[in-house]
Amino acid sequence: MREPDRFAEVLTPSGRLRGRWRGEPGTPGASAAFLGVPFAEAPTGERRYGAPVPQAPWDGVRDALEPGPTPYRKGGTANLLPEAAVPGDATLNVDVFTPDPGPGANLPVLVWIHGGAFTAGSPASPWYDGAAFCRDGVVTANLSYRLGFDGFAPIQGAPANRGVLDWIAALAWVQDHIAAFGGDPSRVTVAGQSAGGTAVLTLLASPRAKGLLARGWALSPAPAYGDPAAAEALTRLIAERAGALPTRESLTAVAEKRLLKLQRKEMGLKSGNITTAITAALDEGLPYGPVVDGDLLPAAVPDALAAGHGAEVPLVVGTCDDELVPAFRNAKRFLRFLPARFLLGRIGLTGAARRAWLADNADVRRRGTIPTLARYTTDRAFRAAIPGLLAAREGAAPTRLYRFAWRSPVYGAAVHCLDIPFFFDHLDAVGIDRLTGSAPPRALAAEVHGAAVAFARTGDPGWPAATAASPRTRVFDTPSATVPDGYAGVRALR
Incomplete structure (x- = not known):
């Protein structure tokens, strides 16, 4: 028999949210989950390939009881971990888990960035549930970001590194909102695995992220940052296959489903020879990912770190x-x-x-x-x-x-x-x-x-x-x- 719902409410700078307690409030191990909380407006229509636009405030109480829509659309269970795909447009959202909702607790915060080679993965995977961190007095926030073509393809007239802009927007939201959930915005640790680990290093290297994270933990970061020339070539190819120009205006008119199908087709391995395929993957890296753009990333991540970017942030890294x-x-x-x-x-x-x-x-x-x-x-x-x-x-x-x-x-x-x-x-x-x-x-x-x-x-x-x-x-x-x-x-x- 399902236990009765016990709702938790917090008042954030954007409006009041209703989450759900897991366990009896006030007992050891209990935590409240606020799911699918938007940090930016839905990246659709004219906003599709733009920088994230902060979520407008709302009136009344907004339910945060179910995972929000995910940029990951494929769904199903991956070989190594389950990847939840939730349909919908408002894909820029966070899931917050807290043992002590409400201002004043000043608990440390862990922000999690999921992996998936920048083309897959989901913040709603059940493996990322923050219950144990809450048990140990840490507020946890899992963020979503645009993937693949939408997040990282170079498109004429669109900002580069849109997925990176999403990370930065989510971390800015954490700075402004996490105190309402019992978190301390001065003690934000950003952690991630695989592409998420690479995201942690990218944020250290980006001047725009300075002050948004106090610590970083990178699990299995791959040094396979995007290759601008290869990414531009892939954009031109996908646009051509879609009957469009490689411009923001033209690609906005192409249905998301069509572009996802083309992305998967063009990114597939083209050789049945395993040694050739391995060599290509090692030499060429990932087709999509953060690229040097002179703004978010002034230099390649290792060079930016050597120049002192992120030097103030303690880091744990390993594989x-x-x-x-x-x-x-x-x-x-x-x-x-x-x-x-x-x-x-x-x-x-x-x-x-x-x-x-x-x-x-x-x-x-x-x-x-x-x-x-x-x-x-x-x-x-x-x-x-x-x-x-x-x-x-x-x-x-x-x-x-x-x-x-x-x-x-x-x-x-x-x-x-x-x-x-x-x-x-x-x-x-x-x-x-x-x-x-x-x-x-x-x-x-x-x-x-x-x-x-x-x-x-x-x-x-x-x-x-x-x-x-x-x-x-x-x-x-x-x-x-x-x-x-x-x-x-x-x-x-x-």
Whole structure:
């Protein structure tokens, strides 16, 4: 029998909101959820490819009881985590979870930016529920942003990096509104995974985001920022296929459904040769993502960080050990009998660099060809950028490194997205067992989540800061440990 609704109301600068309590108000672990709260007007019609327009105030009480519309339209369950797609136009919204709704609580705040290669993902995934953070005294806000063509395609007459503008608009909303939910706007930690982790680094590098975040935690950020030339070529191609010009006026007249279909078609892999496909993905990066535009991003993210942007923001950054193992799952039957050295050569690792990398990764080499290929592609796509990022932030606020090394029994490896349910301490969420197996280590979830809570509260997750000369790294595993250099295995790729 469903328990009766217990509503919670808050008065924000935009108007009064009605959310719903989960659990009895005032009891340990209870939290109130305010879902689908708009931070900007619906990006439709003339606003479709424009900068986000702040949400106009409303009269009366606005219900915030169900997830808001998502820019993600495909729906269904992804291979690694469930991605909720909610129809509707008002896609620029936030979900807020709080243990103490109302002004005066001054609790630390965690803002979450979802992943999905800038073309997919959903803030409404049940894996991102903020209940455990609320239990531990942290207000949580999950934000949405425009994806793919709508968010990142270069279009004549439209601002660049519209998805980045959405992040900044959402964080400005947090600054103005989060106190009404019990949050402290001076203690906002922005965290995200995969594309969301890249978003955290992008915000550090953007002068327009200064003052909007006090701390950052980047899980598995990919250094695959958008390539302006490739993105412009893709825009021209999609516009041509749609019978339009690559201009804001012309593309506004094309139905969203039509553009999404063309985007998926043109972004699909065009080669059945797996080594060719892997090489292209590693060399060319993502088709959409933040690009240098001279305004939001004055320089490439590593260069902007080296120039001092974001230097005032403490940062935690790390990766899973074998992010890309799932990408090779269907290739086992025809790759496992081929020598790893040969396949590494086919995808660009040769000579002295190959010998050095294999020597540094002897542990994974002993596990076979597929684990070796997955580790190398993971290094290229994620891990090799970490030492350079640390060097770029030399002299900045503390940077702390970590690795998530616990191996899922489902994949035999620490794969992409595996750390999310540990970060949120949400091992009972729907579909978790497909990634973690039936008995994930709860003590490890308490440790990872506890580090995130401590960082949101104080800026210190509980292990020493790293420097280029002393790259100390927390390795999350059973048991965990702090090691002198957790990314020594990528030195041949630096």
